[in-house]
Amino acid sequence: MHQHLCVAEHCYTPRQHGPACPGGDCRGCLPRLAADGLRLCAVDVRRLAEDARTAAILHEDLALTLIRRGRGGERVAGSSSGAPVPDDEVMEARTAIRATLVGLARLIAGERGHALPADDIAAIGEFVARNDRWLAAHEAADEHARDLRDIASDPRTRRLAYPAGSDRLYIGDCPLVLRDLDGVESVCGERLYVYGAHHLVHCAGCDTEETVEWWQKQLVGExxxxxxxxxxxxxxxxxxxxxxxxxxxxxxxxxxxxxxxxxxxxxxxxxxxxxxxxxxxxxxxxxxxxxxxx
Structure with missing residues (x-):
């Protein structure tokens, strides 16, 4: 049975070259073989899910940059050079991420007959990620792969979300288990950050404040x-x-x-x-x- 090549435009096999290879410093341009019944290779199917989840996290982290303020008190984001970046650049990046994820979620829900996820970017990203194989088999699989890769790996977006001059360092999501008044348990999940030289890390979700070392033990174990x-x-x-x-x-x-x-x-x-x-x-x-x- 004839196997097709992966249709993702960024797909390539290292040191393997196709008939249209430009030569020179090409590190490989022959796409991998598509997975059985799909239009994408196994690697790019996995990347669909990873990119959807990464984009959702980027969307949330971009929001955190909006709390920074300029010298005059105006709301701005920080840049790697230390110069203020207008909020509209951050908002534009967040809008692009949300539009892509929502568009894919609506496509999946409409064509598969599924209910739409909650209007929460993390839930939308997870919904898209869990439908990775369906997207990989879709007639527009190449577009879906490109769109998700664009919003998850755009260097400009990443510079806005994670400015080099930032004194904030993400160390993981709070793993502590909380129990409500009805005895129902759930993981806190709040994102944890070290700020500058501060020795203690405070979780805004469960109000726990402990040392960096204590949190690392909770996150990855002894x-x-x-x-x-x-x-x-x-x-x-x-x-x-x-x-x-x-x-x-x-x-x-x-x-x-x-x-x-x-x-x-x-x-x-x-x-x-x-x-x-x-x-x-x-x-x-x-x-x-x-x-x-x-």
Missing amino acids: VAATVNAYDAAAHLSLRWSRSVDPSVIRVWASRERVGRHGQDAKGRTLYDLDELIAQATSAWGAPESRSVAA
């Missing part, structure tokens, strides 16, 4: 663990005192610098923390002496 790309990036960011994007973890895996170790309950790929620390040490040198639980 011993070797498997973590998703977001938690891994947060852990490495803190340990090396540098901003680490989750996409770095995925690049390491695609280049076989670290392995993939199954998926979590949300379908996110898991990585071995010890392997990640070893690769980070190889790439960036030994971390600073600041004590962080491994």
Whole structure:
């Protein structure tokens, strides 16, 4: 049976070249084989889900930049150069992310007969992510792959969300279990940040305030663990005192610098923390002496 090539325009097999190869410094331009019954390869099917979830997180993190204020008190966002960036640039980026995710959610719901998710960007992103294989089989799979990749990896959007000069460092989502008055338990899930040289980290969701080291133990445990790309990036960011994007973890895996170790309950790929620390040490040198639980 004839197998088709992946239709995602950004898909390529390293060191494999197609008939239209431009030559020169081309690192590979031949797309991978599409997965059975789909129009995208297995890698780009996985990326559909990852990009949908990443875009939803970007949308929320962009909102946090809106709380910064300029010298005159006007509401502005920060830039990597320290100069104020008008709110409308951040709002434009958030609007583009929301429009793409909502558009895909409506397409899925309309054509599959599903109910739309709650009007919450995280819920919408998760809804799109969980329909990754359907999107990969859709006649416009190439457009869906391109649109999600654009909103999840646009460097301008990432610079707005994570300015280099920011004194705020994301270290993970609060893992503490809360119990309501009816005894129903749920995970807090609030995003946790270290601010500047502050030793304590405060969770706005459950009002817990503890040291950075205590939070790291709650997030990744006392011993070797498997973590998703977001938690891994947060852990490495803190340990090396540098901003680490989750996409770095995925690049390491695609280049076989670290392995993939199954998926979590949300379908996110898991990585071995010890392997990640070893690769980070190889790439960036030994971390600073600041004590962080491994």
